[in-house]
Amino acid sequence: MVDFHPPTDPYDAGFLDTGDGNHIYYEQLGNPGGKPALVVHGGPGSGAPRRPTRAWDPEAYRVIRFDQRNCGRSAPHASDPAADMRLNTTQHLIDDMERLREHLGIDRWLLNGASWGATLALAYAQQHPDRVTEMVIPAVTTTRRSETDWLYRGAGRFCPEAWDRFRDGVPPDERDGDLLAAYARLMENPDRAIREKAAADWLAWEDAVISNEPNGVPGMYSDREVDAQIAFVRICAHFFSNGAWLTEDQLLRNAHKLAGIPAVLVHGRHDMGSPVQTAWELAKAWPDARLHIIEDSGHAGSEAFGETVRTAIDAFKHR
16 A cells, blocks of 8 residues: 655745736645646636645655636636636636746646546647656546536436436526536526526536445535535536537547657546546557556545555656
């Protein structure tokens, strides 16, 4: 078993001015002279962890965490209806990551991203492969429309009563159409009560899916304060209803651009929201990636899942 490293708090924090009215919160942990590693959070819209990190050797790594646009401590916050979501796309986030790398004076860095963070890390690495040393990707997603259609429609066959409640959260005339677009419209409504209810309905569905997994517990998505709920759902609906501005299969088709970047992919066999098929397809398209399928895990992870991720991070620290 791989022991956790000592808890490490940030030694530096600040805001990156993107030049278009957005200010991206970032922080650095570990050794200022260590190997740079960027943690790319999921969601989209969950924000970076606020707890000390124990996954990274604080003597070996210089860890950078940041809140993607409109969530966490970044401003403006998506709970404010005045926040302009047109300025929040996958390309904006890739550009923010590159701007942050230059701001911090980093030449190359390791990327670590799970779930949506996996998609964003892959998209960044395919645009800037010369800036990436290695990748550690748990809970592999590429945010294809087929993947989001499974999560927000197909998975309903396992919990139909919860999916009916999710569908019924949108106006009756939109229930047989694009649910993600319908929720995106609700999250733009100027009435806060409407936005709060739509966010609660969306998160109740996310909770229902993950609670059916090994180690999934009720409330995993909804256990956040109301402004964070609104921001999370507004950003998710915005990205997923637009296919994350990626063409279908784009990240798999362009996996050849990752040639020479060593990677470890970690995925739970019983991931209800993101079936293991995507991780399998990516591993076949990317010879430098090693896939570990964790038999006792879903999207929520497990002890074995976490140990595999920590082992990969430790293995890369002196490379």
